[in-house]
Amino acid sequence: MDKTAVAVLFGGRSSEHSISSATAGGVLRAIDRERYRVIPVGITRDGAFVLEDDDAAKFALDPERLPEVADNGTRVLWPEAAGTRELRVRRADGTVEELGEVDVVLPILHGTHGEDGTIQGFFDTLEVPYAGGGVLDSALCMDKHFMKIVLEATGVRVVPWVTVTTAGWNADADRVRADVASLGFPVFVKPARAGSSVGVSKVHGPDELDAAMAVAFAEDHKVLVEEAIAGREIEVAVLEGRDGAPARASLPGEIVLTTREFYDFEGKYLGGDGAEVVCPAALTPEQIEAVQAQALRAFAAVDGQGLARVDFFLTDDGLYVNELNTMPGFTPISMFPKCWIASGLAYGDLITELVEIARSRR
Known part of the structure; x- marks a missing residue:
């Protein structure tokens, strides 16, 4: 053959x-x-x-x-x-x-x-x-502003945010500062259409906002400012089903921060101390079921294809979806493969699954 x-x-x-x-x-x-x-x-x-x-x-x-x-x-x-x-x-x-x-x-x-x-x-x-996402889900999830709108419209709880464009910032920065202050500090400032934590800053007070906006605007003319949610960072890997079968969710993993303030580029890829990828996460069976169900709900909300990693904050009052990544980090040390390995699907077999899902779609 x-x-x-x-x-x-x-x-x-x-x-x-x-x-x-x-x-x-x-x-x-x-x-x-x-x-x-x-x-x-x-x-x-x-x-x-x-x-x-x-x-x-x-x-x-x-x-x-x-x-x-x-x-x-x-x-x-x-x-x-x-x-x-x-x-x-x-x-x-x-x-x-x-x-x-x-x-x-x-x-x-x-x-x-x-x-x-x-x-x-x-x-x-x-x-x-x-393989992977299609036009619609890729475009939606790449733009965090529209992703949040779609998720919120389908009943998926997202982190409160303010969207700022360069035009809006240049026209009335004081109004933007007031909108951001209404979220409460600290906040996260991030480009609307970038990943791998590129251009992301944690802002502890008003005096740090302008510099963080400049960093984010260097990546995109549209920026999100999000409330800093106090909770565990939980991530779930999702795969499209083959031949009309339903999508599948992996066991959840967790980003455990020790000395690092957030899971930035250095912590993800450059071996920086202070962050650890743990999979499976230490969750109760009820919590696992809830986070898997919400991951599949979010995947369906954006008309997901192929794969996605769904990122959550698990707080005392429940789950918030932070974002979906339609082509998540896929190095052998990344969360997406680790979640599937913990769920019984080896790295090489995961690659095969993505290819065969794409073939079955046609």
Whole structure:
């Protein structure tokens, strides 16, 4: 039997380029080579699609030197029309080679131009199957403002927030400061459309707000200011069901903070002290059932496809959904794989499941 051809797509134009590349390193190392023929496709920071070496070690997560997709002069040529799946590459010398048909694209992309519905729409137009979220759920969950509106409208409790645009801030910063003060301090300031805690600040008082807004506005012209909820940080991994079966929720995990104020970029990826990923979380059976049910409810609310990680605050008065990530961190040390490993699904099998879900969708 011929192997299924999987194009692993990574890198990209967002600020999360290196994390996407590191994730690809884990995927290239663990994907089932007996079952799949792998075509590694990198996207440079300038948006060029290049054919990469099939070398997982090249994209290992190294805190001293985060991996990058370099422009090696090749250009991957996607199918020229819908209904065909022939993939080609133009080499640096101008020669064109056939890479054969691609059966599924596995887009391990974080942030804008990858996790926001744009690349999903591209592959929908070409009628090329792909793993993960679709256009709608990707776009909704990438924009935390609209994600909260949708969740709140369907009865899912979210963290109280204020949305601020650069135009609004420049026109009347004092009014924004008053709106933020109504939430009470501390608050979190974050870009509306970024991930991996890029551009996020914890603000303890009014004197810290302006600097935090500048950091967030450097990433996006729309910023969320959220109430700092005192509670446990619980996360649940969700997978779409195959062939019409219902979605599944993993055992919950927990982010345990000791000396770190919040789970920032350094704590997530650079080995910083003060934060620990624990899975499964120490919860009662009733709490596990409640958080899984709410995760599935949130996934359905955004018309979720493929996968998502649903992040919660568990407080004395119940659960708040913080956000959904439609392409969550997927390195071997990330919460999403850890939750499924704790639930009995190994890392390599999880990759297989994502590919096969995408195939069954077509």
